[in-house]
């Protein structure tokens with residue numbers, strides 16, 4: 429059964445590679461980048477950051493997540509997606525990215541969260557599960573929509589988590605400004621929609637004025653190369669953080685940024701060096717990614 433599913437998946441991926449060879453090359457580049465980042469190391473740095481920054485026992489939160497009924501249900505749902513009969517897109521956030529979003533929300537306890545790019549609800553479900561465990565908070569999500577034959581946007585969202593969820597279908601270019609105005613203040617903004625330089629930058633800049641003073645910005649896909657010529661170009665996420673003086677760290681393919689420099693390291697990319705920033709980063713910031721320039725992300729996978 430499992431070998432049949434894997435075989436089906438491999439055939440679909442091979443078909444995509446033949447139809448779009450440059451995308452296949454970009455995927456290989458991403459895989460090579462992420463392979464260098466050992467998940468155990470990335471997780472360790474994230475736990476360290478969350479414990480220091482928020483005064484929580486992040487390792488205990490991780491154990492809570494892995495022992496939860498939600499985690500068990502979600503794993504089962506991943507298997508069911510692989511068996512889905514109709515067309516579906518690859519692009520659901522990976523295990524570490526989902527886990528990281530749960531931990532971030534449990535540790536930071538945001539009240540108002542906005543995310544863009546739902547697909548089948550992978551990362552949104554993790555934000556919602558953490559809000560439910562916190563006992564407070566709401567999530568507003570935007571996605572441009574799907575083909576009717578695909579799984580629904582709430583495929584990964586258990587019914588008991590839906591009351592905290594406001595799902596808006598539409599282009600974030602149109603929906604995000606109005607949503608932010610309705611929210612007034614946002615404690616966490618998470619980007620996972622269209623990963624082009626322009627769109628990522630536009631979403632960060634649009635959300636920025638609405639972030640609360642200790643608000644957080646997170647972004648998936650900060651290591652994806654956008655195009656073959658753009659492989660060595662800086663990613664929109666560190667570029668934004670440096671321009672707006674956000675302290676940031678990257679954990680596997682996830683970027684996490686904080687307003688100001690209170691208790692975290694300043695950005696150490698080329699721009700902060702020329703501006704003379706001279707603080708030493710704490711241990712969690714001393715990653716292989718710190719000061720490097722992850723490149724911007726590839727566009728969404730078609731069926």
Ligand SMILES: C[S@@+](CC[C@H](N)C(=O)[O-])C[C@H]1O[C@@H](n2cnc3c(N)ncnc32)[C@H](O)[C@@H]1O
Pocket residue numbers: 519520521544545546547548549550551552570571572573598599600601620621622728
């Ligand atoms: C990488 S997937 C999101 C994965 C999801 N966060 C998860 O954890 O499974 C990107 C999603 O962004 C959506 N998207 C692309 N462009 C968009 C736009 N301009 N506005 C809103 N959503 C968009 C796509 O429909 C797709 O569902």
